Amino acid sequence: MKIHPLAPALSALAIALVVAAMHDRTGIDHAQPPVGRQEPRQPIPSLADTARRMTSLSTRETNAWLGTLSAAEQDKALSILVAESGQANPWRALDHALRIHSSTLRAECAGLAIAYLHARDPRAALDRLASEADPAVRDAMERRLLPALAETLAEDAVQWLATGTMDHADHFPAFVATTVQRWAQQDPAAAAVWVTSIEEPSLRANAASALMAIWNHRSPAESDTWLSAHPDLPNVEDLIRAGPSRTIAATDDSSPDIEPVYPPDNTVVSESCEDTPSSEAP
Secondary structure, X not given: OOOOOOHHHHHHHHHHHHHHHHHHOOOOOOOOOOOOOOOOOOOOOOHHHHHHHHOOOOHHHHHHHXXXXXXXXXXXXXXXXXXXXXXXXXXXXXXXXHOOOOHHHHHHHHHHHHHHHHHXXXXXXHHHHHOOOOHHHHHHHHHHHHHHHHHHOHHHHHHHHHXXXXXXXXXXXXXXXXXXXXXXXXXXXXXXXXXXXXXXXXXXXXHHHHXXXXXXXXXXXXXXXXXXXXXXXXXXXXXXXXXXXXXXXXXXOOOOOOOOOOOOXXXXXXXXXXXOOOOOOO
């Protein structure tokens, strides 16, 4: 069989073209990575990061994701959702809080959610507190809500205290004092009228001390006049004896505002439900 003189050249050219096509056909580099080297992996989002992203998704999508988690993971995720969604949607935050399995964390996060609701609608927050049946959740809501209500719905706050239905009797004097102080920051004369209406002597004395801690600094003349008009206060002598130091503090423009003796309860148990909402609605 005769071989055409150009055949060998054509065969060599074909082989070269095929090899070139295998390398350049799709622009893919077919070189293999060195042995022992692994391609970098994309980082897996943390549960906290995923929970924060869930705040922008629908309830259905959020619930579907929560259904893939263990009970402990759900509690952590829900507590994050409460803190992250509370300002924009306090009702949804409260719904998240009440789904938490841990009773302690559930109550704590419900308290935070009701504080967010108060910032948006104080009346709605008070109505929601009144409808709460779980004693632990109700306790946490009261601790968060009552001091704030003293600045927005003071008469409702003191009426709530006057009902005597609070479960935490040991903390009742501190609740009264905190409410009085927060009220005094807005209207000390009105707070003073309520203080004089308290019948129990030690509770009235405690409330009077709380009132003076604010009023003495802001208007010492008015507070001294009020004390002079109420000599029946159980601790009136002690309060009057504190007068000179109060006047000095009040006339010193460089002195900072006196910190309340009974500051609002911002104590938290977990890392997640630790935010404190602003007193102003968003």
